[in-house]
Amino acid sequence: MRTQEYHFRLIVLLSVIVMLFCWFVIPSPSSSQALMMGVEQTKNIPKTAKEAIEQVVMANRILANEGVLDALGHVSIRNPENPKTFFQARSLSPLEVTKDDILEIDLDGAIVTKTTMRPYGERIIHAAILKARPDMNAVFHGHPASVIPFSVTNVPLRPVTHVGSFLYQGVPVYDDYEPGAGMLINTKQEGERIARHLGQYRVQLLRGHGCNIVAENLPQLVASAIYLRDNALIQLQSLMLSRDIKYLSPDEAKRAMEVALFNALPLDRMWGYWVARVKKNMPDMR
Amino acid sequence: MRTQEYHFRLIVLLSVIVMLFCWFVIPSPSSSQALMMGVEQTKNIPKTAKEAIEQVVMANRILANEGVLDALGHVSIRNPENPKTFFQARSLSPLEVTKDDILEIDLDGAIVTKTTMRPYGERIIHAAILKARPDMNAVFHGHPASVIPFSVTNVPLRPVTHVGSFLYQGVPVYDDYEPGAGMLINTKQEGERIARHLGQYRVQLLRGHGCNIVAENLPQLVASAIYLRDNALIQLQSLMLSRDIKYLSPDEAKRAMEVALFNALPLDRMWGYWVARVKKNMPDMR
Amino acid sequence: MRTQEYHFRLIVLLSVIVMLFCWFVIPSPSSSQALMMGVEQTKNIPKTAKEAIEQVVMANRILANEGVLDALGHVSIRNPENPKTFFQARSLSPLEVTKDDILEIDLDGAIVTKTTMRPYGERIIHAAILKARPDMNAVFHGHPASVIPFSVTNVPLRPVTHVGSFLYQGVPVYDDYEPGAGMLINTKQEGERIARHLGQYRVQLLRGHGCNIVAENLPQLVASAIYLRDNALIQLQSLMLSRDIKYLSPDEAKRAMEVALFNALPLDRMWGYWVARVKKNMPDMR
């Protein structure tokens, strides 16, 4: 038994030494790494279908108000009460969307809501992506001008600023359109092809057309749509200065996304800002 | 008779097999090709002179509100009650046009309306084009900044995005100005020369001056004017990235125009959007 | 007497033939050359000091509202009642100028108005130019961003669009600053040097600083300031497409200025447009 007791005491002693070492030598979270470690999830996540509908209306208005979407383009959110359906506006410009315009749609693109309202033809993109990506809950499809050049040339879109950090994986360009379909994506087959091409990326460009973005939640998605546009413009301007650009490295960008873009403290500040601007410009949203 | 009956039954059986094959194997229009086949004409087509006047007022306001026209430039619509006249504002900035400012003008540029109001000098362009193009009912003449570079260099304007798909035929550049006329087009002879140069195209540039656009109806025309500007800017930015651009092919672009730009579902959404923005910014249009 | 009578009748007959020829063969002004011949002066020319003060207030507001001037830059008009003085705001941003802020200043830059209000330091530019150019009645000094690149490189600013036609003479670049004066022009000597450098041009750039513009009247001046900015941007974009640009020829540009930019019909339309926008955005100007 003495040997056992000896071993026991040795373990306790070593544990104390390790704990003291941790305490005094490793920098404490509160001094040097407080925020780095404090990666929090945004609180702006709807729990009910009703909240999700309200949030997707706000996302439509934000994207219109910030000039990311005009009459075309759309945004969707997975139903928190049923992961096999999502909410999206009827065929209407994002500027005009109210909660009465929101349809419930299933992951094959069929309209669940009993209504005569017409859906977007390209809802099929949202359905296919939400089906293929159970890890994601929000999809954007739009045509911001600044991203198109990166879809029609062989210059890849890359993160050049920390607000473009969510592009850390790179951005593939889809160019496998249905022949004769005029670049309009409205068959289930092409929707699935788009989703396969997206794979595990967060953003894909569509050649000569626009882009799709996915995110865990709508605040992330809106931030991604706005800063995708900005990163593309900044990258273009940088390339006009020099072809020798120091992009964010993949690791650096991934970390920047986690601590500086999608972390609750800055992300909730952004969401609050965009909402404040909507309320200022759109009296019916106050 | 047995052989006949046998043949009959065989035919019935084969027919059933073919029908079942069609039903289960070939994708049904409603699932996969619903929108591709459903190319519809916009409902926003005026039936009367009164409606045409109201619509051309709205088109003026939209083009001012979207920043496509400033004090200069103008838009016209053929009279639905008389294809030999058209409606256009008196010499006034599009921002300020009301229905009391609309003149009826014939296809030689003579003012039909009994009035002392002064017309635009360049109405002659609209008259000549509407005379030469019975297939078209609306004309735009303006000077969006982003198109000028393509009129003074030998770089052709081409469709680089699906919203520029209406440029599928290419864009000729007019440079046959009346010597000594200071680029102002106000003789009948030059109007006819412009119309001949336009030929069957939808858009022509005027060197160092601007562009003319034609369309079947005003919603198409307004969409063309707005997205002509945008396509030009995106093409310029693309060319700054690389001289090796994958443009829309002519077939692809023509199809995109039909199903994704001028099809009723998206076109009416655009028109609704532009009208909503006019109503927001111009109290007298509510 | 018969010979005389014969001659007389012959002359009458020939006169009638010539008149008929003119009537039927030469195109009448009303059909083909009406506007080309009808170069009219704008009616918006103040006759009294009071009207000039009101107009220079409006010009300040227009240039602020159109984004040509921010806090810096200024505009002046010669006193219609005394060609040896001019009107200009006290040191105040153009956005904020009212008629109570207008000073009368003589052509040496001395303040005629009895006041303790402080003038712009650079009023000396306006004084020197109005003294050197009795043919001109309005001066602009400002710093539109798009013109600066043409002042710091050896690429000359040239008319690339008909609204830039007033640049038909070319645009000299001043770079003879008082050593140690920090590019601020506030000595009478430098004012005179600037005016000599301007000579008979309508526009001069100041290296790394901005530009001066002169015009016969304020509507011309405001049009010149706005379209100088636009022409510079369009020229820059054109040069990004190609170094081989077809500029307006000097003759073509001069004529375009006369018939299409400074002619009463379009110029008054522009002025009306800019005033309408001021009234929309600035309640105190209604």
Next chain:
Amino acid sequence: MRTQEYHFRLIVLLSVIVMLFCWFVIPSPSSSQALMMGVEQTKNIPKTAKEAIEQVVMANRILANEGVLDALGHVSIRNPENPKTFFQARSLSPLEVTKDDILEIDLDGAIVTKTTMRPYGERIIHAAILKARPDMNAVFHGHPASVIPFSVTNVPLRPVTHVGSFLYQGVPVYDDYEPGAGMLINTKQEGERIARHLGQYRVQLLRGHGCNIVAENLPQLVASAIYLRDNALIQLQSLMLSRDIKYLSPDEAKRAMEVALFNALPLDRMWGYWVARVKKNMPDMR
């Protein structure tokens, strides 16, 4: 005595000649050098903590209203009653900041105000710079799009226009981020490293992230932030015209900063302008 009297009269005569020479030949300060000599400090300097809080609220609103800051970025002012603390908003977009959102923070980044409100993570930058630079009283941290290209290429940002004159020392680029920190600066160590890198400069860029600016007072700081953005854009456009640019020389730029940008007459005009625009757009600030 005659010789003495002769000398005396000669001296008097020479003195009179010299005085007359000075009077007539050398330009008097009041005519030629009045403004050059009259470099005055702005009056807009808060004397009390209360005034400083009001001014930093206004600076937040100006920077939001002028589009320099969106949801991200922040501004601070040293406490006039205690140089060892400064005022800055809690984690909130500059657009929304009111005086109730201002925290007092010490030069180690600790929150002095008794509150549960959360501060910006990057307050550490402001704390470190204000500690290292007792000559400066205001700090800006933001991400204007036009400066990023100069942070990711080896093209240095330089003064190309007199409103960019405050860049006379050049602009160093920081690229010594904490590994694994995702470009977020929130450790005291990195704050100090940033401050050391800034040294005696007025502006530093952060690679792929943004910039820090320091100034003696808030009006200077706001002018610097706005014109840093503008100078970067103008420099980019200039470089697109030609790689051979005539920048402001360091001496010329320093002098231009003193007499034309940070001198009371123009600086107070700018501040008044930005305040007027805030009051127009933000009813709660009237």
